[in-house]
Amino acid sequence: MPEMNMAKAINLALHEAMDRDSRVIVMGEDIGPDEGVFRVTEGLWKKHGEKRVIDTPLAESGIVGAAIGMALYGLRPVAEIQFAGFEYYAFHQIEMHAGRYRNRTRGKLTVPMVLRCPSGGGIRAIEHHSESREAIYAHSPGLKVVIPSGPRSARALLHAAIQDPDPVIYYEPKALYRLFKENVPETIETLPIGRAQVIQEGSEITLISYGATVRAMIDAAEILEEEDGVKAEMIDLLSIAPLDTETILNSVRKTGRCVVIHEGPRTCGIGSEVVARINEGALLYLEAPIKRVTGYDVPIPYFAREKAYLPDGDKVVSAAREVLSF
Amino acid sequence: MPRKPIELPMQVEYMSILDDTGEVDKELEPKVEAAQLKDMFRWMLYARRVDERLLKLQRQGRIGTFPQATGHEAISLGSAINLKPDDWHVPAYRELAxxxxxxxxxxxxxxxxxxxxxxxxxxxxxxxxxxAVPIASQLLHAAGMGMAANIVGDKKVVMTYFGDGATSEGDCHEALNFASVFQAPVIFVCLNNQYAISVPLSKQMHCETIVQRAVAYGMPGIKVDGNDILAVYVATKEAVERARSGGGPTLVECLTYRYTPHTTADDPSRYRSDEETQRWVAKEPLIRFEKYLKNKNVLNDADIKKMDEEIEVRINEAIIAAEEATKKPPLSDPLAMFDYLYADLPQNLQEQREELAKALGLNTSETEPRNAATSARRGA
Known part of the structure; x- marks a missing residue:
């Protein structure tokens, strides 16, 4: 396979999934002839037609509620919410139904659907177009939440999400759509939902991140290695719910130091959960308090100030140095 | 460039077949076999008696708060009998029949x-x-099922239910719109019982009828007397046939009255008069269907007595069975709360399940997660 960017890799996964399984239906706003506002659904409508590639009315609850109905019926809908900042319109459908049907019918009715949402900041978008609210879904029972960090994980996680028997929230950090290219394998690969990846081994500090801020983590690790001679262990969570506690604890037990990095607000963010699990499972291995480098507890600022809000390599390096010198 | 009224392509109808006294409109009377008519009455009576007994059980503290369904039997049964088993029945919560x-x-x-x-x-x-407890939310699932039926092409139809209060919810609008845009085979049955807990319909909307919204959505609509099972039956039968033959969705408004409190936790004396309720009691669906069937010599008092006796036995047996079931696993096992959330029990839930087992002094090895997918894999 050639190198491709993340938008193309997600598009490839959608093509592959639709080709393989006639139950896979793609639906959302502007995903048909317009091919999605980020062109992620390119070619699908032309190939599969409006029966399986459905331009819906402009109604998020309608999209999610109808997708739930399709999933109950036996289809495998992959619904798109155009921007994560508009999911709130559909939150009640996600929380009260998608995450609950299996439980309340004791396994009889299930909702194998995927909700794709371009998420996060960094593209100088207008207001309400830059949110990272994955913690809300991680807090909602019955859902799975995955967030890729690049083309290869995007394709593999989307396949896993579509094949999963339960509802999966699939966040697409839109700052990564065209940021860089990666080789993806010739054959379809899936990544197991619920498993993190150690993307670099190290011994002195563990850096943990996911999604767009994996880039900040990698930048920081390079600086730490060059300037401080510290090789950081880096974990890309990939799956926010379920969270791979084992990989986190194994790493922290080894390094004794940790920084968690994410874009969403800090309070009750994913970092809070990571820290709590380390507290429960590896407290006595810690050499220093864990630091969080996250978005602040304010709405992500309109684009003139968003750079200051977002975690970057320098912020992560500062936090890591504090932890290392504690 | 004139200014003139817009001629709309559709209009809505009103239909009643049995009047308040059980007299039938011979021209509109559907042809239904005597045996089926009697069976319809039996199901309505069964639902009524169950609802009455549920109230007693609730007052005795043997079941929790529940929404009574008395008076809504004609709507629920009269529509549901038009479905095939593999059609979808997507209720709200007063469709006991x-x-x-x-x-x-x-x-x-x-x-x-x-x-x-x-x-x-x-x-x-x-x-x-x-x-479905969250008001109007189920209507979108029905719309999605109807869309799926069109995609799959298997000719199934979807019948979904909601109250007058639900018409104020955004999901109601979105569902009617989705179903209409995609010509989904969905029958939207509105149980207009004129109250959303305490709020009367006049404060729910500022228009003459609910069904007139069908015109706005570009779908057929009909309002019927919801205490008249024949009218409900005929209207929904037409709607099912239209949906199954590719004619898309229909809105059926069924006018009734909420004869009971909203739930057993509600006190209607705070917001409506007993006189008002009594006026509607005279028009309730069982009395008039009974009169109709007796006039047709399909039903007599001995039949009803026999039905009532059989129903009482069935209800008594079911209560005993249910109360016995609650004493045994899985119902008696609090750990079952974890067992069906996901196809596979994730690590954090396994840990929480064990934590609860410990807190309650239970042995987890005796209460394996019951999830079908998990146990199948374990067996494999």
């Missing part, structure tokens, strides 16, 4: 109101969703 007719066991219904999700598991052999 429909639940029973579709094969939900009374034991299961009791178990549900005793506080167990196990009672929300639909029976085998039908395509049903359980009670």
């Amino acid at each position: 429909g639940f029973l007719y579709r094969g939900w066991t009374l034991e299961g219904i009791l178990i549900y109101w005793m506080g167990f999700e196990e009672g929300a598991r639909p029976p085998e052999g039908v395509n049903d969703t359980p009670i």
Whole structure:
């Protein structure tokens, strides 16, 4: 396979999934002839037609509620919410139904659907177009939440999400759509939902991140290695719910130091959960308090100030140095 | 460039076939076999008696808070009998007659109101969703099912239910719109009982009828006397036939009255008069269907007495069975709360399950997670 960017890799996964399984239906706003506002659904409508590639009315609850109905019926809908900042319109459908049907019918009715949402900041978008609210879904029972960090994980996680028997929230950090290219394998690969990846081994500090801020983590690790001679262990969570506690604890037990990095607000963010699990499972291995480098507890600022809000390599390096010198 | 009224392509109708006294309109009277008519009455009576007994059980503290369904039997049953088993029945929560007719066991219904999700598991052999508590939210699932039926092309139809209060919810609008845009085979049955807890319909909307909205959505609509099972039957039968033959959705407004409190936790004396309720009691659906059937010599008092006796036995047996079931696993096992959230029990839930088992002094090895997918894999 050639190198491709993340938008193309997600598009490839959608093509592959639709080709393989006639139950896979793609639906959302502007995903048909317009091919999605980020062109992620390119070619699908032309190939599969409006029966399986459905331009819906402009109604998020309608999209999610109808997708739930399709999933109950036996289809495998992959619904798109155009921007994560508009999911709130559909939150009640996600929380009260998608995450609950299996439980309340004791396994009889299930909702194998995927909700794709371009998420996060960094593209100088207008207001309400830059949110990272994955913690809300991680807090909602019955859902799975995955967030890729690049083309290869995007394709593999989307396949896993579509094949999963339960509802999966699939966040697409839109700052990564065209940021860089990666080789993806010739054959379809899936990544197991619920498993993190150690993307670099190290011994002195563990850096943990996911999604767009994996880039900040990698930048920081390079600086730490060059300037401080510290090789950081880096974990890309990939799956926010379920969270791979084992990989986190194994790493922290080894390094004794940790920084968690994410874009969403800090309070009750994913970092809070990571820290709590380390507290429960590896407290006595810690050499220093864990630091969080996250978005602040304010709405992500309109684009003139968003750079200051977002975690970057320098912020992560500062936090890591504090932890290392504690 | 004139200014003139817009001629709309559709208009809505009103229909009643049995009047308040049980007299039938001979021209509109549907041809239904005597045996089926009698059976319809039996199901209505069964639902009524179950509802009455549920109230007693609630007052005795043997089941929890529940919304009574008395007076809504004609709407629920008169529409549900037009479905095939593999059509979808997507109720709200006052469709007791429909639940029973579709094969939900009374034991299961009791178990549900005793506080167990196990009672929300639909029976085998039908395509049903359980009670939907969040108002109007289920209508979108119905729309999606109808869209799926069109995609798959299998000619199934979807019948979904909602109250007058639900028409104020955004999901109601979105569902009607989606169903219409995609010409989904969905029958939207509105149980207009004129109250959303305490708020009367006049404060819910500022228009003459609910059904007139069908015109706005570009779908056929009909308003019927919801206490007249023949009118409900005919209107929904037409709608089902239209949906099945590719004619898209229909809105059926069924006018009735909420004869009971909203739920057993509600006190209607705070917001409406007893006189008002009594005026509607005279028009309730069982009395007039009974009169009609007696006039046709399809039913007599001895029949009703026999039905009542059989129903009482069935209800008594179901109560015993349900109360016995709650004493045994899985109902008696609090760890079952974890077992069906996901196809596979994730690590954090396994840990929490064990934590609860320890807190309650239970042995987890004796209460393996019951999840079908998990146990299948373990067996493999």
